Amino acid sequence: MPEAQRVRLPLSMKFSVSRYATPAGLALCLFYLVFSGTVQAAVSPDIQQRIQTTADTWRANAQRQQQMQKLSGDPHLSAVSQSLDRRVTASMIAQAVMDSISRDPSTAHEATALALQTAPELSNEIRSNLALAFPRMAPPQAPRAPPAAVTAGTSHQQAVAPRRLDIPQAGSELSEADAVAAELMEESPGNRDPLEDINRAVFAFNDFLDSYIMVPIAKTYRFIMPEFVRDMGRNFFENFNEPVVAINDLLQGDFENAGISLGRFVVNSTAGVFGFFEVAERLDLSEHPADFGQTLHSYGVESGPYVMLPFFGPSTARNAVGKGVDSFLNPISYFLELETRLYMKAAETVVGREAVLDELAELRKGSLDYYAAVRSAWFQNRARELRKGAPPPAENIDKLFADVK
């Protein structure tokens, strides 16, 4: 490790921490990946077939109905029959799961996961059906709230990326995406932040450093550099990160997005002059986020508690490991010397801080509980990144608004 020539920069510490954390983190990850998938029995093929057929029939019907509704134009009637279809289909799928369980109780988790995977749009209804029959299976975090609540997130987890490893989601584990959904459905945020007290302390420390070091630097940067230079800076670092995005897409088996990302990198590096100019957007190659934390999420790795890291800011255990691994993933960085990389990292930090200068200042000034506001915003933003920038699943949020008045 070339740590001997430690360059004295204020943020060089961050870099060295991540290098040590990564091997341990990777080992933990692999350990978890290997052992989380074991000790589950397989669901018999006829049950699988039943679930699949039921879901397919329902979808085909729903599509037909939609087409008919477009012609006739009566929204209320179709809404009623749609919800009836959903309930019937969900109860048929749940019945299949229950049959599987009565044949062989150890298939419980596998069968539930399969059902949810096959019909993610119905996950709420399926869950409530199962919870009625098997109260023990309801996730422990939601004793009073409807069982559908905690699992609302699984539906959009499925949409993140095609799974490469077939690791079933056990009913009681929550990922970051689930955490948002769980919070949406009235779970106390305290459950999702078991380390809250120490997090708040670290947050206060981060905030102190931020106010006295980062903000002055970012403000100076903003003062000195005109807008177009700052845009170039942002574009450059975003482009520099594209190889990492592409590699993570590949690791998730998402070849389409990997291709887009690679295309963006090539176009922006050449026509956009080393990434200073954003050209790829005009060719309809839009950016999307991808990092190793997201890759781990697609493999079904649990997120771990919310953690406020010194210097780095908000994270979860999985996300922290992800960031560490990402720092090794960029092929370009192997052609650069340590000193260059450190200067680049420092520059990237300043550029990134300047980008959110106003928003964070407003949040800090206006919020009653700055820590909770940052946590909430971080979770929502992270959930979006895990969906690769796709909009949130409408049903969760719609239901939330429907519940109030």
Added chain:
Amino acid sequence: MSSLLVRTLAPILVAAGLFSGGAFADTVHPQSSESRFIRNLGDRAIHLLSAETLTAKHRAEGFGDLLVTGFNLDYIARFALGRHWNNATALQRRQYLSLFRQYVIKTYASRLRGYSGETFEIVAQRRAGARDVVVRTRIARPGGGAMVDADWRVRKFEGEHRIIDVMVEGISMAITQRQEFSSVIRRKGMDGLIEDLRVRTATVKEAGLKN
């Protein structure tokens, strides 16, 4: 620093009225009352921003008016409390509603003032749940930079349209507020929340005063 891109509140600005047909399923008719409402609100906002003869104070007041007439602040207040609303006494509810209103006007009106020159496009809209329509607008920031999408959730209250949520880049204003208040209530109780709101709204000057 972690990559926290929080563009929390998109301002109400120009709704240039360009409707480039959206591709949402369950789309609402293009000239729907909701999209006209949003466009109208946006026009009023841009009028406020571009009128040079207004003093800062008048501008802030204008935005306050826009907030009150365009949003349903009481609904947002109840939403932000969630289930704690049911546990609150009538007195607490009254205090909370009035304080919340002042709090929102104070914090969001000052944010709105900071924006200028962006353009809006109404891009699409969709039905959301039984009562709501979500209007998606695209904001182009001046001087290049990526476009930002803002989703405005509109609901009819007694025949009048009101905005009840704004979602920018996956972050919803109402939900963030809800989680923040929920955290305060857990630590300090309902009275603690009311007290905090009172402190926040009691400062004399809006801008430039570090709370």
